[in-house]
Amino acid sequence: MTSLFDRFEAAFMPNYGVPPVALARGEGSVVWGTDGTEYLDMFGGIAVSSLGHAHPALVGAVSKQVATLAHTSNLLLHEREVELAEKLLELLQAPGKVFLANSGTEANEAALKLAIKYGKTTGRSYFVAAEMGFHGRTLGALSLTGKPSIRDQFGPFPLDVRFVPYGDADALAAAVDGDCAAVFLEPTQGEAGVVPPPDGYMARAREITRAAGALLVADEIQSAIGRTGHWFAHQADGYLPDVLTLAKGLGGGLPIGACVGFGPAATIFEKGDHGSTFGGNPVSCAAALAVLENVDLAHVRVVAAELRDGIEAISHPLLKGVRGRGLWLAAVLTEDRAAQVQAAAQRAGFLVNAVQPDALRLAPPLVITSAQVRSFLTAFPSILDEAADG
Numbered sequence: 134m135t136s137l138f139d140r141f142e143a144a145f146m147p148n149y150g151v152p153p154v155a156l157a158r159g160e161g162s163v164v165w166g167t168d169g170t171e172y173l174d175m176f177g178g179i180a181v182s183s184l185g186h187a188h189p190a191l192v193g194a195v196s197k198q199v200a201t202l203a204h205t206s207n208l209l210l211h212e213r214e215v216e217l218a219e220k221l222l223e224l225l226q227a228p229g230k231v232f233l234a235n236s237g238t239e240a241n242e243a244a245l246k247l248a249i250k251y252g253k254t255t256g257r258s259y260f261v262a263a264e265m266g267f268h269g270r271t272l273g274a275l276s277l278t279g280k281p282s283i284r285d286q287f288g289p290f291p292l293d294v295r296f297v298p299y300g301d302a303d304a305l306a307a308a309v310d311g312d313c314a315a316v317f318l319e320p321t322q323g324e325a326g327v328v329p330p331p332d333g334y335m336a337r338a339r340e341i342t343r344a345a346g347a348l349l350v351a352d353e354i355q356s357a358i359g360r361t362g363h364w365f366a367h368q369a370d371g372y373l374p375d376v377l378t379l380a381k382g383l384g385g386g387l388p389i390g391a392c393v394g395f396g397p398a399a400t401i402f403e404k405g406d407h408g409s410t411f412g413g414n415p416v417s418c419a420a421a422l423a424v425l426e427n428v429d430l431a432h433v434r435v436v437a438a439e440l441r442d443g444i445e446a447i448s449h450p451l452l453k454g455v456r457g458r459g460l461w462l463a464a465v466l467t468e469d470r471a472a473q474v475q476a477a478a479q480r481a482g483f484l485v486n487a488v489q490p491d492a493l494r495l496a497p498p499l500v501i502t503s504a505q506v507r508s509f510l511t512a513f514p515s516i517l518d519e520a521a522d523g
């Protein structure tokens with residue numbers, strides 16, 4: 134009998150490689166493979182499954198909506214999209230306007246088109262982004278993406294994007310002048326390995342862009358929706374961007390993205406400037422509303438501290454330390470053995486993500502329990518032992 138893995142390899146383009154596990158179902162922070170193996174999900178489908186798997190509120194909201202009205206197009210409006218935009222603005226506590234898309238990269242395409250239009254109307258011609266940053270795979274977002282391995286072979290790109298070292302405010306100040314249309318930054322770099330900037334960096338970026346008249350676009354596609362213990366990472370950093378992009382955790386597993394403009398940036402798009410057939414579809418909006426009603430920030434902070442403190446307390450020659458914010462951490466290794474740790478963790482019943490050769494990303498569902506965190510912490514030293522030997 135041909136395995137699911139062989140069938141995957143035969144039927145799919147090779148861009149993902151063949152994943153190591155085939156999942157069948159999940160409940161809370163636990164998932165089961167097609168062979169019945171149980172795993173603790175410690176990376177939440179890349180910080181997406183905010184409510185975990187099969188959360189009753191998400192199941193209920195999505196089931197009800199799909200049985201009522203699944204699609205309208207944007208030629209007609211529906212209640213869920215209005216409720217969702219209002220709820221986002223309420224949580225953001227700032228006057229703004231929302232555009233809904235289907236994914237992270239599309240949220241950034243919307244932000245980029247806003248920034249291009251802003252540049253054209255104010256005589257600004259270039260963009261600034263960070264080295265090793267990740268903003269998505271479609272061509273506009275890719276042109277802002279600083280990771281050479283995913284960017285370089287698809288260039289050159291038609292936009293003038295200048296890259297600065299992440300976290301270096303002086304380099305940013307030197308790169309941004311009155312010709313700069315916009316600066317795109319992640320508040321913590323996710324795909325680079327959950328790398329937070331030095332304290333005060335994003336607030337400095339806000340000052341620098343404001344002084345130069347450039348837009349500041351905060352890509353919170355991975356950092357928002359409670360992931361850091363705050364609804365949005367920028368709220369803890371004490372600044373408001375001009376444009377904010379969201380996706381991943383917002384739909385709790387249903388595809389949705391959002392681009393929010395604040396102040397004058399809220400109305401850069403005029404009628405006809407942008408659109409999406411599926412963007413803000415009722416089912417994804419119902420899912421996002423269920424997420425926003427059920428994420429418990431106090432719980433996130435408690436279990437996040439338990440996870441961080443627990444990793445910090447482990448003394449192991451392969452473990453250098455832990456970085457990140459909230460339930461969005463990287464266990465940093467002393468050697469490039471993240472792939473071996475991921476494999477050893479899988480054998481021990483834990484799904485983690487080797488986000489960099491020397492870093493494991495931990496971004497579990499926000500509903501993970503203290504007992505589940507403890508079970509991972511108890512197993513982690515022997516997982517590291519096995520990866521160090523293997």
Ligand SMILES: *Cc1c(COP(=O)(O)O)cnc(C)c1O
Binds near residue numbers: 319381
């Ligand atoms: C994942 C991610 C994206 C791209 O989102 P997709 O939904 O995969 O298109 C963009 N920016 C950041 C910071 C991300 O983490």
